[in-house]
Amino acid sequence: MYGNDFGPSANEGEDVRPIDDAAAQVRFDALLADDERIEPRDWMPAGYRKTLIRQIAQHAHSEIIGMQPEGNWITRAPSLRRKAILLAKVQDEAGHGLYLYSAAETLGAERDELTEMLITGRQRYSSIFNYPAVTWADVGAIGWLVDGAAIVNQVPICRCSYGPYARAMIRICKEESFHQRQGFELLLTLSRGTDHQRTMLQDAVDRWWWPSLMMFGPPDDASPNTAQSMAWGIKRHTNDELRQRFVDMTVPQADVLGVSLPDPDLELVDDHWRHGPIDWDEFNAVLRGEGACNRQRIEHRTTAHTDGAWVRDAAAAYAEKHQRAAA
Amino acid sequence: MNRFALVLGLADDALIAAQRLAEWVANAPELEEDVALANIALDTLGRARVLLAHAGEIEGAGRNEDDLAMLRDEREFTNVQLAELENGHFGTTIARLWLYSTWQLTWWEALTSSTDETLAAVAQKSIKELRYHVDHGERWVRRLGDGTEVSHERMQDGLDRVWPHVAELFTNWVGTDLIEQGVTVAPATLEARCRERWAHVINEATLSTPQVPTVPGGGRRGIHTESMGYLLAEMQHMARSHPGATW
Numbered sequence: 253m254y255g256n257d258f259g260p261s262a263n264e265g266e267d268v269r270p271i272d273d274a275a276a277q278v279r280f281d282a283l284l285a286d287d288e289r290i291e292p293r294d295w296m297p298a299g300y301r302k303t304l305i306r307q308i309a310q311h312a313h314s315e316i317i318g319m320q321p322e323g324n325w326i327t328r329a330p331s332l333r334r335k336a337i338l339l340a341k342v343q344d345e346a347g348h349g350l351y352l353y354s355a356a357e358t359l360g361a362e363r364d365e366l367t368e369m370l371i372t373g374r375q376r377y378s379s380i381f382n383y384p385a386v387t388w389a390d391v392g393a394i395g396w397l398v399d400g401a402a403i404v405n406q407v408p409i410c411r412c413s414y415g416p417y418a419r420a421m422i423r424i425c426k427e428e429s430f431h432q433r434q435g436f437e438l439l440l441t442l443s444r445g446t447d448h449q450r451t452m453l454q455d456a457v458d459r460w461w462w463p464s465l466m467m468f469g470p471p472d473d474a475s476p477n478t479a480q481s482m483a484w485g486i487k488r489h490t491n492d493e494l495r496q497r498f499v500d501m502t503v504p505q506a507d508v509l510g511v512s513l514p515d516p517d518l519e520l521v522d523d524h525w526r527h528g529p530i531d532w533d534e535f536n537a538v539l540r541g542e543g544a545c546n547r548q549r550i551e552h553r554t555t556a557h558t559d560g561a562w563v564r565d566a567a568a569a570y571a572e573k574h575q576r577a578a579a
Numbered sequence: 580m581n582r583f584a585l586v587l588g589l590a591d592d593a594l595i596a597a598q599r600l601a602e603w604v605a606n607a608p609e610l611e612e613d614v615a616l617a618n619i620a621l622d623t624l625g626r627a628r629v630l631l632a633h634a635g636e637i638e639g640a641g642r643n644e645d646d647l648a649m650l651r652d653e654r655e656f657t658n659v660q661l662a663e664l665e666n667g668h669f670g671t672t673i674a675r676l677w678l679y680s681t682w683q684l685t686w687w688e689a690l691t692s693s694t695d696e697t698l699a700a701v702a703q704k705s706i707k708e709l710r711y712h713v714d715h716g717e718r719w720v721r722r723l724g725d726g727t728e729v730s731h732e733r734m735q736d737g738l739d740r741v742w743p744h745v746a747e748l749f750t751n752w753v754g755t756d757l758i759e760q761g762v763t764v765a766p767a768t769l770e771a772r773c774r775e776r777w778a779h780v781i782n783e784a785t786l787s788t789p790q791v792p793t794v795p796g797g798g799r800r801g802i803h804t805e806s807m808g809y810l811l812a813e814m815q816h817m818a819r820s821h822p823g824a825t826w
């Protein structure tokens with residue numbers, strides 16, 4: 253999910269290639285100007301490459317970390333149909349992570365390196381996953397709001413100037429919109445259910461609404477990197493534009509669900525639903541590691557990675573042995 | 580033993596195996612394996628759902644797939660114990676998955692000619708899926724068995740842990756009437772083929788056939804390992820906490 257830039261990685265020092273090839277720069281600029289795609293073999297400025305690696309890696313990490321809050325509910329899904337849907341969804345997210353790590357590889361960043369950056373806290377993932385999924389309704393709220401926000405963020409990336417990222421995103425967006433509809437349908441079923449189910453639904457929406465608005469990142473006047481990313485054709489719209497699009501899309505859906513959104517200031521002005529002030533202190537606190545699950549999410553990922561090392565080693569050793577035998 | 584009990588036993592084998600396997604999602608040694616295990620769990624869950632619905636129809640008491648999955652007590656579940664064994668380390672999971680899938684494949688191959696049309700249709704679909712599951716399991720048994728010293732030890736350890744539950748797969752629990760009617764075959768008829776395949780792969784993987792005592796089993800009579808209660812508590816608690824709710 254997400255396709256946003258969550259800020260610099262901790263160790264961005266080294267430039268990948270020198271930028272003194274003036275002719276190459278001219279060609280690169282011309283490709284951008286014509287809205288053509290940059291491909292892995294093309295020359296690109298070191299800053300462009302670095303920004304893309306960071307953004308794609310953070311996007312991939314978000315897909316993978318995002319498996320946890322919902323994965324947590326697979327064994328407890330209240331019906332077998334819901335279990336199958338959820339299992340398939342979490343599987344999709346693993347697939348999204350795989351496509352994105354492959355896209356990052358075309359820029360020279362290996363999956364192993366990026367995983368290391370994630371588990372040592374040097375690269376970020378979307379903060380939304382530092383909130384806990386505490387009830388079954390959260391599974392629906394995540395699908396509806398979090399996948400919903402992800403789609404709004406990601407649809408423009410289907411036109412990203414970097415070809416492999418744009419193509420990965422086309423595939424991913426199709427699946428995300430499926431997830432969003434399934435999440436909505438889960439909630440709709442709760443809305444028609446027992447009092448207890450409706451309470452569970454409202455409670456989940458109350459908890460996930462504001463964090464999902466925060467997924468679009470800081471307001472435009474506090475997003476210093478946006479202008480450069482837009483000039484490079486990596487980003488197509490500002491954070492606030494995308495957030496507005498999401499709110500406009502979601503408010504009428506809340507109506508269908510019969511839930512209230514926890515924002516007393518929400519009002520329709522000139523055909524747009526204007527939301528009240530976002531608590532950026534909370535956003536920054538979660539970013540600093542003060543969310544409910546920051547530590548748990550990374551520990552979980554680290555444990556899976558570390559516990560699996562012997563298995564990956566075995567696969568590599570076996571492949572090598574049998575390649576040699578075949579040669 | 581009636582047809583309801585047969586179909587329910589087959590359904591429970593799939594349901595419980597899928598539930599266990601799904602525990603791996605987001606915990607696998609690599610992302611590709613998260614995807615593969617989820618895939619296998621989904622196929623298996625899909626089979627469980629069709630079989631539970633079929634069992635409910637045969638019974639004719641109005642119970643649907645969820646009633647049967649969520650509202651029965653442990654003693655009413657009749658899956659083989661192999662299906663419910665805890666995941667343990669990856670070598671144990673692979674041992675269980677591989678032995679289970681090989682055995683299931685022979686079952687469903689036999690049931691392609693079942694006179695129960697639903698079972699025959701499930702069999703057609705299942706054998707395609709199970710061939711992939713068996714292949715996936717065999718690849719890992721070879722890679723782990725013939726990979727590193729550590730992986731060899733763990734794969735052998737996994738096999739040793741799961742093997743005591745193999746004998747139960749072939750003990751007779753289906754009624755002779757159902758065999759005579761061509762609904763099913765006797766479980767014992769599957770044994771030679773399974774054991775032959777297992778021995779072949781174990782040998783290829785440089786492992787040894789475990790020399791470990793067999794446990795009494797009893798899954799078909801609703802006698803389960805102690806871990807089964809926890810599995811069911813987790814799987815059933817939502818449905819049982821909200822009687823009558825629709826999800």
Ligand SMILES: [Fe+2]
Binds near residue numbers: 253315344348424
């Ligand atoms: Fe995704």
Ligand SMILES: [Fe+2]
Binds near residue numbers: 399428
């Ligand atoms: Fe998604």
